[in-house]
Amino acid sequence: MTPPVRVRFAPSPTGHLHVGGARTALFNWLFARHHGGAYILRIEDTDRSRSTEENIDSIVDALRWLGLDWEEGPPTAGYRQTERFDLYREHASRLVAAGRAYYCDCPPALLDEQRKAAEARKETFRYSGRCRERGLTAGALRLRVPDEGTTVVNDLIHGAVTFDHRQLDDWILVRSDGTPTYNFCVVVDDVTMRITHVIRGNDHLSNTPKQILCYEALDYSVPEFAHMAMILGPDRSRLSKRHGATSVQAFRDAGIPADAMVNYLARLGWSHGDQEVFSRAELVELFDIKAVGASGAIFDHTKLEWLSHQYIKTMPAAPLAALVIPFIERAGLAVPSDRSRLAGMLDTLRERAKTLVELVEVGRFYFERPRQYEAKAAAELFTGAGPARLARLVTALEAVPEWTAPALEGVFRVLTEALGLKLVDLAQLTRLAVTGRTASPPIFDVLALLGREETLARLGAVPAAGAST
RNA sequence: GGCCCCAUCGUCUAGAGGCCCAGGACACGGCCCUCUCAAGGCUGAAACACGGGUUCGAAUCCCGUUGGGGCCA
Numbered sequence: 001m002t003p004p005v006r007v008r009f010a011p012s013p014t015g016h017l018h019v020g021g022a023r024t025a026l027f028n029w030l031f032a033r034h035h036g037g038a039y040i041l042r043i044e045d046t047d048r049s050r051s052t053e054e055n056i057d058s059i060v061d062a063l064r065w066l067g068l069d070w071e072e073g074p075p076t077a078g079y080r081q082t083e084r085f086d087l088y089r090e091h092a093s094r095l096v097a098a099g100r101a102y103y104c105d106c107p108p109a110l111l112d113e114q115r116k117a118a119e120a121r122k123e124t125f126r127y128s129g130r131c132r133e134r135g136l137t138a139g140a141l142r143l144r145v146p147d148e149g150t151t152v153v154n155d156l157i158h159g160a161v162t163f164d165h166r167q168l169d170d171w172i173l174v175r176s177d178g179t180p181t182y183n184f185c186v187v188v189d190d191v192t193m194r195i196t197h198v199i200r201g202n203d204h205l206s207n208t209p210k211q212i213l214c215y216e217a218l219d220y221s222v223p224e225f226a227h228m229a230m231i232l233g234p235d236r237s238r239l240s241k242r243h244g245a246t247s248v249q250a251f252r253d254a255g256i257p258a259d260a261m262v263n264y265l266a267r268l269g270w271s272h273g274d275q276e277v278f279s280r281a282e283l284v285e286l287f288d289i290k291a292v293g294a295s296g297a298i299f300d301h302t303k304l305e306w307l308s309h310q311y312i313k314t315m316p317a318a319p320l321a322a323l324v325i326p327f328i329e330r331a332g333l334a335v336p337s338d339r340s341r342l343a344g345m346l347d348t349l350r351e352r353a354k355t356l357v358e359l360v361e362v363g364r365f366y367f368e369r370p371r372q373y374e375a376k377a378a379a380e381l382f383t384g385a386g387p388a389r390l391a392r393l394v395t396a397l398e399a400v401p402e403w404t405a406p407a408l409e410g411v412f413r414v415l416t417e418a419l420g421l422k423l424v425d426l427a428q429l430t431r432l433a434v435t436g437r438t439a440s441p442p443i444f445d446v447l448a449l450l451g452r453e454e455t456l457a458r459l460g461a462v463p464a465a466g467a468s469t
Numbered sequence: 470g471g472c473c474c475c476a477u478c479g480u481c482u483a484g485a486g487g488c489c490c491a492g493g494a495c496a497c498g499g500c501c502c503u504c505u506c507a508a509g510g511c512u513g514a515a516a517c518a519c520g521g522g523u524u525c526g527a528a529u530c531c532c533g534u535u536g537g538g539g540c541c542a
Contacts, residue, residue, distance in 0.1 A: 124471045206540035274493040303495045427504035439506035
């Protein structure tokens with residue numbers, strides 16, 4: 001029997017969760033869910049100078065928003081590296097006792113000198129091994145690495161990657177000041193948390209042979225590894241702040257639905273035939289770590305927005321309303337109390353917006369009367385025959401027996417005919433008067449949703465020719 | 470600098486020797502639909518980095534070059 005799958009996402013709380021980290025988290029989560037395993041969140045906060053509580057909260061908040069729930073991790077104690085120093089110490093002692101690690105007191109100056117010499121010879125710097133057999137009992141703790149041979153990383157994405165021991169050296173597990181190094185903490189954490197699959201960024205592939213040697217020295221079995229390519233900026237360099245918004249909450253604030261974000265991130269480096277849109281259940285069912293690509297992918301905002309649009313367009317009314325309401329409020333607008341009316345409004349808006357922010361913007365006129373009118377259009381439509389046509393319209397609308405979109409359309413068509421105009425003439429005039437704009441959802445739907453009273457009020461509030469901005 | 474990874478349309482990718490003079494999606498152009506804007510439908514342009522092999526046959530396998538990225542410093 002293979003042991004149950006246990007994976008982890010281990011961010012450093014030195015900033016917000018960015019999209020690269022979010023994708024790593026997502027792939028781990030999908031892998032766990034697909035295999036019915038456990039997903040663990042671990043906070044790698046050994047860099048105390050840059051780790052903050054705010055950042056931990058922010059990362060947790062971002063993961064929750066994305067819906068990547070974990071079985072083990074904060075707020076439960078014991079999932080932060082700063083709470084685990086006893087474990088690191090304990091494992092260090094074990095390595096010393098077993099003779100697999102030794103203390104070293106080489107002064108930094110000497111090491112620097114050797115490093116420079118190696119560089120001059122165009123060779124990889126390797127620790128000389130000066131302290132290997134000196135039997136010291138204090139100093140920096142180094143792992144004994146064989147001089148000869150190779151270590152092979154059997155990577156689920158890259159296949160077998162071989163590292164020559166001559167390129168590795170007796171790396172430091174614990175610094176002379178007693179603090180454990182990153183690679184050592186990771187190994188101890190992963191073994192003590194019984195992690196079966198380490199799924200992480202490509203940037204750790206080069207560290208992996210060192211870690212494998214450490215697992216072996218500790219006499220632990222080595223987990224499976226999968227190193228995924230990183231997310232790149234448009235210039236193909238590693239995605240960073242200078243490429244614009246990269247934090248997960250920036251996308252939430254921009255009105256991207258979490259499901260769309262997840263869908264986009266999943267498709268970045270992974271695919272399933274020609275399918276582009278995946279429900280979460282489909283993602284869990286179809287995800288296969290072996291189908292993850294080995295090459296880096298550029299983060300494409302445009303495609304993310306397209307996916308966001310797909311979700312907004314097809315989502316059922318109630319969840320869409322739940323997502324939109326905070327954005328209506330944030331814009332300082334009034335949320336219609338009648339939920340079915342709101343749903344009707346959203347139905348006319350959803351295919352016109354790529355984000356929730358945009359949706360509120362294009363539907364602004366539903367939530368408040370136009371405060372201004374598009375100047376160029378107003379100058380053309382509210383002059384000449386405009387006012388007279390509006391008056392005729394008001395009269396006709398006052399008499400409409402049934403205030404529905406089809407009935408309204410009928411009235412418009414009859415009046416259009418009578419005035420010898422085209423439908424577009426009256427439609428645009430009305431649109432501008434009612435929404436302040438020349439583009440909106442179908443005007444009859446808009447009027448129906450606004451209601452007779454509000455429509456007539458807006459038609460009557462049109463400014464005198466030339467008085468608009 | 471040493472080592473490691475990567476390389477199909479502008480972008481995300483399909484492709485695991487013949488199904489490919491390379492398919493889908495985003496973005497872009499055109500046409501249609503149409504009360505505006507969208508959405509939708511149809512359609513167009515657009516790629517196997519380069520050079521050697523292996524093979525009857527290579528985007529697919531091997532080697533090298535170039536380019537990009539990463540790790541160590």
